[in-house]
Amino acid sequence: MFGTNLVAHRSKPEKITDQAWAHLQSTFGSAGDSVRDAARHTAHSARRGTVHLADGASNRVSSVKDEAWRRATAASAALAGRRPGLPWLWIIGAAGIGAALGWAAGSAARAMIAREGDEPGTSEGVEFVELSPPPNASVRMN
Template sequence: MLGTNLLKHQSKPERIADQAWEHLTGAINSAGESVKYTARSARRTGSHLTSHAGDRVGAVTDEARVRASRAYDALAGRRPGLPWAWLIGAGLVGAALAWAASSASRAALARAEKELPASDGLEFVDVDRANSPFRVDTT
């Protein structure tokens, strides 16, 4: 009861200051929840970006290490080795393409032989024979 009597006897500026203080503390509390949510979101986003940056840095580091090794070998006068894996792979791909092309051509020739009409009435004549019905003048 004592507190309620004191509030009734406040002056108008004191009441306005108390109301402003209550609004300010309410706004700060609600903003605190919003800031917590924003901080969590920023932390997640930052973590995601950091992991991607780490992946990129790792890839760049590996590339830099390979290039440095090659430069060191070149300065030492060592020649790079042949890329045997690429050469063998290219040979295998070439062999597979050649096999596919030959199979396709054999299939096309077999199909063409089946589709051609039979040549039963066709007779071949040798024009160089002496008793041939056809004479060829070569003089």
């Protein structure tokens, strides 16, 4: 009676949250292990006097650390219920490209209309005439 498992009675979102939290903890742990291993490799390479390998290893450590930090921050925000922000730079860039393409299309259309007005045989020479039926024709209307 008192020995029931409380974890078995949890809802699905709570179970998912627990799994995400465990995954986040393992990600932090593995990122720390990766950074430690890379730092050891960097120190060992520096002792051998190979500056080139040390620079490459430190760049890898930095990129691994940055990626792990970015993912951990995103996971932490998701667990807290915060949604990721909008990519404003991409949105503004797409709007700018759209405006430039619209301006270019408008300019091309205006130039084409101007060229058509300069050519002979355009619609300016057409004369419209109103026709009426002959006076002796009988037209029946229903």
